[in-house]
Amino acid sequence: MSKLADALDWDVAIDAYGTHLSVPDVAATGANGALKRAPRIDAQSVPLFGPPRFVPSWKPFWAKLKTAGLKFPEGIELAPVTAPREEQQAVRPIAPAKPPAGNGEPARKSTRVRPPADALSLEDRLFYLLQPPLESWLRGQELIMPFEPFPYQYEGIAWLFAQKAALLADEMGLGKTMQTITALRLLLRAGQVRRVLLVCPKPLIPNWQREFKMWAEELPVTTVDGDGPRRRLLWQIPGAQVLLANYELVVRDFQEMLKEESALSGQGSGKDLNIDGLGRVLRRVKTPASETGRSTLNDQPPPFLETQASPQSPVASPLSPAPSSLPRFDLVVLDEAQRIKNRDSLTSTVVRGIPRKRSLCLTGTPIENRPEEMASLFEFMGVIPPRSAPDIRQLTRLSQEYVLRRTKNLVMTDLPPRFDRDEIIELSPAQKLAYEQAEKDGVIQLNDMGESITVQHIFELVLRLKQITNFDPLTGESSKLDRLQADMEEIAACGGKAILFSQWTKTIDWLAARLTDVNPLIYHGGIPTAKREPILKRFKEDDKAHLLLMSYGTGAVGLNLQFAGYVFLYDRWWNPAVEDQAINRAHRIGQKTQVIVSKFICKDTIEEKIDKVLKEKRDLFARVLGEGDSTNESLSMNASEIFGLFDLKARTKKGGSKSIGPKPATGQEAA
Amino acid sequence: MSGQKTTAGGCLGFLRVLELDGGGFLGGVLVTNQIGRPLEFQCTTPVKPNRTQVILYGPTLAPFVYSELIGKTLFGRLDIKPQLIIVDQDALLDLRLHVPAQVARLANTKDDVSELPDELKLQCGRHHLSFHSDFPQDRDDAAGLLAALPGDADLREPLERVTEALKETLRTNAVA
Incomplete structure (x- = not known):
């Protein structure tokens, strides 16, 4: 059909514009006349023998849909709490969801569980x-x-x-x-x-x-x-x-x-370590100890244990049960x-x-x-x-x-602020005398030890001096106590509560005997576990109990004492992280008022030097826990820093002196 | 997973169909208990009508694909059969013609259901629901079921979860 139409169009074009076919320059043979004639086009009827052959034959067909499903595991049904709680009136249920935006209030944010990476x-x-x-x-x-x-x-x-x-x-x-x-x-x-x-x-x-x-x-x-x-x-x-x-x-x-x-x-001791609690298989490298079967869990742990997992794979797959x-x-x-x-x-x-x-x-x-x-x-x-x-x-x-x-x-932009203040305190005359004498004797003793000196020797002197800054054991004088009493009078007068941390239980007991006006309570490792909870309860509920005396070791972690607005660090711990933990017993969620942290530091004593080191450590700490610091720098109070607390010089044979420091590669670690 | 199909008392189905950019459709249904905790999820692979189907189904294509093709298939695959299926797309209301469960459509505003007779609409908390005109009894049945939900229950939120899950299946398939 399209050829026919094309032909018709061509014919019309010839008629409409009077186009003449060109006469080719050919020899007169008599056959050239056909070229001058317009083509003749005729239509012929074609008889139909039946209905048109193109019949749309279509039935609705959709390929069967594939589906994927997930059934959730059944959770544990827990019995509802039936006993009415006395304090139920005081608690606040989670507020219902706010209606969606459009009524003037912002839509309540919803927190969705996201799949882990x-x-x-x-x-x-x-x-x-x-x-x-x-x-x-x-x-x-x-x-x-x-x-x-x-x-x-x-x-x-x-x-x-x-x-x-x-x-x-x-x-x-x-x-x-x-x-x-x-x-x-x-x-x-x-x-x-x-x-x-x-x-x-x-x-x-x-x-x-x-x-x-x-x-x-x-x-x-x-x-x-x-x-x-x-x-x-x-x-x-x-x-x-x-x-x-x-x-x-x-x-x-x-x-x-x-x-x-x-x-x-019947596998012998130590065999149990071949699988860890996640089912990861550990490989025991043969050593004399392992061959004789002497290694047990009591041994120093196993530098000879290696994993079969590829070091490249971050998580070894569970290979066999524990x-x-x-x-x-x-x-x-x-x-x-x-x-x-x-x-x-x-x-x-x-x-x-x-x-x-x-x-x-x-x-x-x-x-x-x-x-x-x-x-x-x-x-x-x-x-x-x-x-x-x-x-x-x-x-x-x-x-x-x-x-x-x-x-x-x-x-926690709405958490009350925490104010840290360094209380620089002058030693009392008796304390100063005792301190200077102890330091002089100690340094002389250390110098005499020469190259055989270790970090432990330094520690002993540091601890002795720190104890004197807390109180003079001979006279009982303590300028820290004087400052504390003054502060506590003020705190007790306004009904406040304070927590005090010390490194020594002996200091805590000594303080308790001298602070009876504020009804101090004692919470340290010497108190039986069963008695500790009632002490905390009393500190919270007794309006007359204004001071809780705690040791860093026992009281620094996990306790909620947000009703206390004051924290005293009577002496300083070696590690700023532990001090922060102690302070955060009070400065935590639920705290209604500002928290004032007083760090007692005796002037011109070892405490000032330790404070300087702690401040430097705190800065380093922030760098590592923050982002971007990839230096492999030790944050511990290392041997050099500990030796640096004193100017130690060993006498040489020639009558001179040379500085004493830690021996290289001794592996001495932090406090 | 047991192959036994059960009808869980008081559970709800939330069904949504997504239209894909290339003209395809993808559906998913989430069955939850009365407090919104998921019990079962089923979704389809994408389905795309060809040109002939688009021409011949005309305006009935969407209700057919949404309800009969996707909705009915998903309901049939569920092990836990919900008593009430909540949808928020008009084309899914016809699912009621194919499944033995009540189907309620969430209206965007109160005005959307203002023209309906009372027996075909229901208010549940801040939500307005409409029902298929051939099944007026559904309203009362659904009212009894919805009465057990917390007053501030958000019936639209599970549908958002379905959307998220369907998008996740698309992403996963694209990666695969």
Whole structure:
């Protein structure tokens, strides 16, 4: 048809414009006349033999749809709390969601669970994406909370819910305990975990019990304590969802169970270490000790253990189960996880062997002295191969994925301020005399020791001098006490409460005997555990108890004393992180007033020198925990700094003198 | 996962269909309990009508693809059958013709349901719902079910989760 149309068009064109066909210049043969004629076009009828052949024949057809599905695990149904709580009137439930924007009020922010970076399968990612926003989830559970979580706490809970390996390193006082308990609660309800072990320092057991009661009253928490048979029963009890135990007890019991496991399997001691708690296979390199089977968990830990996992793979996959008789957990939480900062310590070794699927570390100070301490925590979390030694850059990269750290400056813009003031105090005459004499004698003694001097010798002198700055043991004079009494009179007069920290229990007892006007309470390692909780309760509730005297070792971690507005550092600890922990007992969520921190420093004494070193360390600390610093610089108070506290000179044989310093490569470590 | 299909008392389905840039469709349904916790999720692979289907289905294409093709298929695949399916797309209301569960459409504003007779609309908290005109009984049945929800329940939020999940499946497929 198209050819025909073309032909017609051509014909019309010829007629319309009178175009003449050109006459080719050819020889006259008689045949050329045909070229002058217009073509003749005729139409012919074509008979139809039937209906047109193009019949649309179409039926609706759709290929069968493919679908993909995900069924969520059933969570643990927890019995509702039936007993009415006396304080229920005082608590504030989570506020209902605000209506969407449009009525003048901004829409309430909702916090969604995000899939972790290591969740690769679609099923895993959808599991997290399809969880409800935390705000509505918690509201739906009719969770009664003393305080509505802050937005950053919601973020923390969502992050903890999704991470299988996590280090929550929020600065002290930002609510790590509440975030952890709430995340546990949600994990249990979502069927993600069914059995949890929470390990904490012994003094913090009552604190965790109290916090669980407050934030998750319906969660049954079993504290592992009592004698051996009772503990054995508690470890194996099947229905216990949350087990609470202290580090010492965990180490003792798991050591015992590992030994029994080895004996039962007849594999000899040490064989149990071939698999860690995450099921990662460790390879024992043959050494004389291992060949004779002398190495046990009591030994210094195993530099000869290597992993079969590739060093390139950040997480070794579980290859085989851990020893069968050990209690197994879906999640192990380490509170104050800096306890395992030394990866070669017995505590670290045993804790890494606890069979578990998830690992969570809690600490406000992931680095106390050296960045390398984080490697031990990462090894427990299973994000680095056993015995590997990541450098600073690798640690930084791992931190971005597995560490969540927020500081008060960042998130708690409404937290009352903290004022630090250095109280520079002159020694009393008797103290000054005693101090100068002790320093003179001590330095002479050290100089006489010459090259044989060690850091321990210096420490002894430092401690002696620090004790004199606290009070003169001979006369009992103390200018620090005078200043403290003056401050406490003022604090007590206005009904305030203060916490005082000292390095020595002896100083605390000495102070308590001299501060009876303010009814001091004592809380240190010498107080039996059972009596500690009532002391804190009394300090909170007794209007006449204005002062709590605490040791750094016992009182610096985990306690909530936000009703105290004053903190005294009567003497200084070696590590600024520990001092910060102590201060943050008071400067934390719930604090209504400003917190005034008084650091007592005696003028022209060793305390001034220590203060200078601590300030420098604090600066270094901020650099490492912040971003960008990849220098492998030790943050500990190293041997040079300790030697530098005194101008020590050894006499030479020629009658001269030369400076005494630490011997090179002695490996002396920090205080 | 057990293969046994169950009808869970009081659970809700949230169904949404996404239209893709190239003209395809992708649907997902999330079943939750009364407090919004997810129980099951099903989604389809993308489906794209060809030119003939577009021409011949005309304006009925969307209701067909949304309800009969995607919605009915997804409902059939669910192990946990919800009693009430919440949607927020007009074309999904016809799903009611194909499944033995009530289907309620979330209206954007009160005005969207103002023209409807009372037996076809329901207010639940701050939400306004409409029902299929062929099933007026659905309103009362759904009212009984929705009465058990918290007063401030956000019925639109689970649909956002469905959207997020569908986008995630697209992203994952794109990567794969």
